[in-house]
Amino acid sequence: MRESWVVGAASNRFGKMSETAREAATRVSLAAIRSAGLSPKDIGYTFVSNAFGIAEHQAHVGPLINGGLGIPDVPSATIESACSSSSAGLHEAFVQVAGGFIDAALVVGSEKLSHLDTLAATSYFAIAADYAFETKNGATFPGLYATIASAYRSAYPTTPEMFGAIAIKNHANGARNPHAHFQREITMETYLQSPIIASPFRLYDCCPFSDGAAAIVVAAKEFVPSPVSEPLVIRASARAGGITEMQDRPDLLALPATQTAGAKAFRQAHLAPQDIDFAEVHDCFTLAEALALEDLGFVPRGTGARAAMDGLTVRDGKLPINPSGGLKAKGHPVSATGVSQVVEVFEQFNGLAKGREVPHTETALTHNVGATGGSCSVHIFSRR
């Protein structure tokens, strides 16, 4: 297997885009390719994610992006894995590049939902659950995680302020990220006074519906002998699945897909959780960050919710989590999220994360979950 690097990365500002997902994807793709010092003609394959393209009456967007980049002859594939779509795309790119099939791949995720109202967007998000056995019975995306949260609060001593501390931390980080949807800090008072969306979740427990696009370039080491930026060495690229339906899970308080993908990734990288300097984890809800910390082995079970309050996961803590602001504050344009986590690692490694730098940037982990845990990607990166 060839050593493979992330050699270029770009993101637009998440929030509300005036242009289509296709236009935004093409724009960030060109920016990522240029940031790698490459040309579109160097790309051997494009992996595109645009899970809700149907909301823009558009499918099969890969050839349109490649056409817009002047490389219509380059193959593309659309990768859909709900919220983990573009990290699944990264995994496929890694397989192709590390396996020697191509020298460089473009991975891009883009989403636009802001032209829909809250009701329509809520319904779109819910279709990643099991329609017949969850959504049709009243579930929404926040509702599914909130249901897990009720069980978590019943099992472990948990206060609203613990979830609030996660939200406050991620908003503080997002306030320093020019790509973030929400670039303002919040207080505990703001958090506690925000309305209940799905008990026990308040508004500030939930990530926003965001538009956005992000892209990276994955290349074989030998293809870029003189990289123009500090590349991310892909030490591990792991995917796992898990039972989608909450009703069939043996344990409501864990996401087996995260546990499996995390364990696989640490084995691939020959590393352990204590070797990771910082991580971008899938915090679609505050509880989700807590579960991720536990399922990845960073903290014991039942203690993830208090990690932010205890200072462990703040930017200058022992294990900074979501220095980008996470899904919570940076935003969650579904198909762009996985790649945008890698963009944050790229910016941290290259000194581009001005104002939100973490203390140590030798090794980083990204964790991206599809819906409520039906699928998961974990990647580990290090410097050369």
Added chain:
Amino acid sequence: MPSESPPAASHTISEWVKSYEDGGPLRGFRCPHCGFITATWGLACPRCGTVARDEHALSANGTVVAFTLLTVPGDEFLNDAPYVYAVVELEGGGRITGWMPTVRTADGVAIGERVRFRPSYKPGVQFVRESEVAPTVSGA
């Protein structure tokens, strides 16, 4: 390569929906190998992977193991919020999710509370608190 025999005939998702919409029973499956009971459609057991499932009638009675009060619903429940969405552990085995239109506050139900399936003209599997149920409910 010899083809594997298809699993014994089992109900479809449409038949599962029609059954509860018609008043029950809640249809499910039981794994002949590990005994796992589920309402979820499939051709194999999601726990042990055995490619065989027996038809199994689920109980209409159960206990709430997790829940949320939803104030922002999806489009099919636009006029029903707030309502509770719950995971219910059924008597005799198996879990199922459903909604509780009669519970409109977060303290209106608790983990451990006994609930019962209630047939309804509205969509989805509905549960009500046992204390609300008349003794003649189908499947009870």
